[in-house]
Amino acid sequence: MQQRRSFLPSFFLFFFLSGLIFFLSSRNFLPGENFFQNIFFSFQGGVFQVVHIPFGFFHNNALQKLQKENLALQAQLVHEKQLEEDNAALRDQFQTASIPSTSLLPATVIGAPQFIPGVGSPENLVIDKGTKSGVVGGETVIYQRNVVGTISGATDWAAQVMLVSSANSSFTAKTVGSHAQGVLSGEGEGSMVLGSVLLSDTLQVGDIVVTSGSEDGVGKGFPPGLIVGKIISVNKTPSSLYQSARVQSLLQFNKLTTVFVIKGKE
Amino acid sequence: MKFFWILGILSILLFLQTTIFSLPLVLGGLLFFCVLYKEQWIFPVGFGMGILLDMLTFHPIGLTSIFFTILLGIVFLYERKFEIQSLTFITFVTFLASLVYGLLFHEPQIFLEAVMLAVFAGGIFFAIGVGDTTTFDVMQLRKN
Numbered sequence: 001m002q003q004r005r006s007f008l009p010s011f012f013l014f015f016f017l018s019g020l021i022f023f024l025s026s027r028n029f030l031p032g033e034n035f036f037q038n039i040f041f042s043f044q045g046g047v048f049q050v051v052h053i054p055f056g057f058f059h060n061n062a063l064q065k066l067q068k069e070n071l072a073l074q075a076q077l078v079h080e081k082q083l084e085e086d087n088a089a090l091r092d093q094f095q096t097a098s099i100p101s102t103s104l105l106p107a108t109v110i111g112a113p114q115f116i117p118g119v120g121s122p123e124n125l126v127i128d129k130g131t132k133s134g135v136v137g138g139e140t141v142i143y144q145r146n147v148v149g150t151i152s153g154a155t156d157w158a159a160q161v162m163l164v165s166s167a168n169s170s171f172t173a174k175t176v177g178s179h180a181q182g183v184l185s186g187e188g189e190g191s192m193v194l195g196s197v198l199l200s201d202t203l204q205v206g207d208i209v210v211t212s213g214s215e216d217g218v219g220k221g222f223p224p225g226l227i228v229g230k231i232i233s234v235n236k237t238p239s240s241l242y243q244s245a246r247v248q249s250l251l252q253f254n255k256l257t258t259v260f261v262i263k264g265k266e
Numbered sequence: 267m268k269f270f271w272i273l274g275i276l277s278i279l280l281f282l283q284t285t286i287f288s289l290p291l292v293l294g295g296l297l298f299f300c301v302l303y304k305e306q307w308i309f310p311v312g313f314g315m316g317i318l319l320d321m322l323t324f325h326p327i328g329l330t331s332i333f334f335t336i337l338l339g340i341v342f343l344y345e346r347k348f349e350i351q352s353l354t355f356i357t358f359v360t361f362l363a364s365l366v367y368g369l370l371f372h373e374p375q376i377f378l379e380a381v382m383l384a385v386f387a388g389g390i391f392f393a394i395g396v397g398d399t400t401t402f403d404v405m406q407l408r409k410n
Contacts, residue, residue: 010309011339018313018335022328037321044322048285111322113288115375122288123374126322153324160324167374188374 041158045110075145104260121190125161138220140262147226172212178202195244203234203245284322357388
């Protein structure tokens with residue numbers, strides 16, 4: 001009868017190797033890490049493009065065209081509203097609400113893992129620009145003036161974008177119509193809630209929600225005036241301290257193929 | 267030859283997991299082949315796949331390898347005393363492992379993903395089984 005070899009030497013060997021690599025990686029002492037990442041992210045980009053195509057055949061082209069036009073019109077509406085505010089502020093000579101000019105870095109989406117591809121909404125995107133292209137954590141990612149998310153992690157050749165609808169996302173936002181301020185939190189699966197809004201403020205279904213602005217001096221955080229989404233329902237009870245509203249993004253995150261990283265001032 | 271096509275399948279699962287699916291497909295594949303073949307080469311395979319997975323998912327490199335190594339070690343320990351080539355075992359261990367993986371790496375919809383992965387693993391195991399739904403005749407597969 002053949003004697004079975006113990007698996008313990010293999011187990012301990014690879015457990016030790018894994019621990020060693022983890023330790024070296026946490027100290028940034030891992031040689032060759034960037035070289036392998038470059039190879040695999042390039043391959044991942046190709047795989048994503050190939051796999052994404054079948055889901056594209058099921059997209060309604062006319063509907064997509066209308067959605068793009070809607071995005072452009074919403075962006076124009078917000079821009080005109082801010083021009084009005086700028087105009088009024090300049091007249092008063094007290095303040096300005098203009099968005100500071102920044103440069104945009106285009107990036108291709110190479111990964112968008114989701115529970116049911118083409119149907120669900122991803123929590124994160126992976127883009128093909130990393131620290132070698134100047135991308136750093138905390139920078140805002142947008143598409144046609146709509147906020148997509150923030151850079152949550154970056155390697156030399158790629159970066160991960162945490163979507164605004166991610167359960168870990170939270171930032172201040174306001175409505176365009178009534179300037180109601182609140183905290184916008186992601187709930188996952190493309191869903192967001194604008195909470196902590198005072199009862200005295202007005203929330204209306206259909207109102208556009210934009211970022212309040214939380215940018216620091218080096219470009220991290222959300223610039224003001226970026227479109228987050230549209231209010232689809234309002235939850236207001238007189239007995240509560242605050243009211244909230246459910247917000248839906250105007251973007252379909254699972255269909256994005258190109259996004260733009262807002263580069264901070266250097 | 268078998269080793270290379272298993273590596274190929276796991277590579278495909280790796281790229282599917284990092285591009286379009288949020289399910290822990292590599293974990294399911296590793297457990298499946300570990301149960302199917304019960305051979306020690308699964309350790310270096312799990313180690314390598316863990317490293318690649320960490321690189322492509324922005325996790326600390328080495329963390330997934332540690333998890334896979336411990337998981338495979340537990341499966342081999344269990345295999346010393348009990349039979350693991352059964353539909354019940356593969357489904358149950360895939361479900362549990364996926365739950366722990368989801369908790370460890372803060373994946374969304376942990377329970378649904380664990381259920382789906384367990385169903386996939388169990389379904390494939392049943393589909394390639396030789397009639398019996400509770401045990402699998404690995405000797406026949408090794409001959410082929």
